[in-house]
Amino acid sequence: MMARKKVKLAYITNDGARKACFRKRKKGLLKKVSELSTLCDVNACAIIYGPYDTEPEVWPSPDGVQRVLAQFKSMPETEQSKKMFDQVTYLSQRIGKAQEQVKNQTKENREKDVKHVMFQSLSGKSLQGLMLMDLQDLTWTIDQYLEQVHSRMKNFKEALKNENQEQGATAAADRPMDNVTP
């Protein structure tokens, strides 16, 4: 990362030189983040708070950072239900519980992670940071997942239908089922 001379990677004792270096590299870093974001479609933003500036340097812009936040609020909603049957309530509750656990775990982990990061940064004299996040991927994954589920449901339904036809019964899938003990 030098020119004219190969600089050894160590604290720059000269105040002026250090500050100059910081300015240049901060700029370079922000550029890199911006490039990564563009090239790989990673929704990112960065904040660099150095000991030399009075206010933090951000990318893409103060507003851009807000825009990142805004994106979170505008995510697609899923549709809704039609008919349902008794036994299923139990299952749905199960599912709900499982998801709840996942939810809580995720939240907890995230909180811990952030605290860790915060602690690290606050324990030093200065600090600098960068924040990246990706929404698109989450959305995509969920969509993929839903597709899979629907596909499986469909297959299952077909299979059931065939099965019942073979046995001469009215389609079980269309009919009631046994009670379930939760």
Add this chain to the structure above:
Amino acid sequence: MMARKKVKLAYITNDGARKACFRKRKKGLLKKVSELSTLCDVNACAIIYGPYDTEPEVWPSPDGVQRVLAQFKSMPETEQSKKMFDQVTYLSQRIGKAQEQVKNQTKENREKDVKHVMFQSLSGKSLQGLMLMDLQDLTWTIDQYLEQVHSRMKNFKEALKNENQEQGATAAADRPMDNVTP
């Protein structure tokens, strides 16, 4: 930021190339952060949770993130349901809802995290945070979940088969299904 050819700064559509690019640049970015920190005595840390890697890239220490992954993998299993029967459509809807919840929760968590980080940075003298959604973890969770669903379907199928064999075609008629209001 190229070699061999001057790449235009735009989204890389080729999946492989984009991934490769991400890997390289992520590495470069982390190195830059590390250098800035050393040269200018800036207390910095970085976490990159990218959609392409199985584990997050961190600097300076991998401990923080590894802990998160460890926690994720030791997530509690949901209990096995016994017998259950369902109306396939209903189940699929419930799943959709559950997923929606997860989505919303995630969104909310993210929002909170980001706000927290932002607030800290804007109000304090120091602050720094970097955060990227980890797709792998979400995928893992979803896979676990899908497995459960699949297993339940299988059980249901088995149960139905037995039922039809034992009771014949008319059996289902005496076990009406209750409608349920979601």
Add this chain to the structure above:
DNA sequence: GGATCTATCTATAAATC
């Protein structure tokens, strides 16, 4: 799909303004 290898492009240390 990742690791390695260049040829090139980019970032930047030092000089200069």
Add this chain to the structure above:
DNA sequence: TGATTTATAGATAGATC
């Protein structure tokens, strides 16, 4: 000091294994 210039170290796109 900060901006500009310049020569060189470093990053990396594309190729290859």
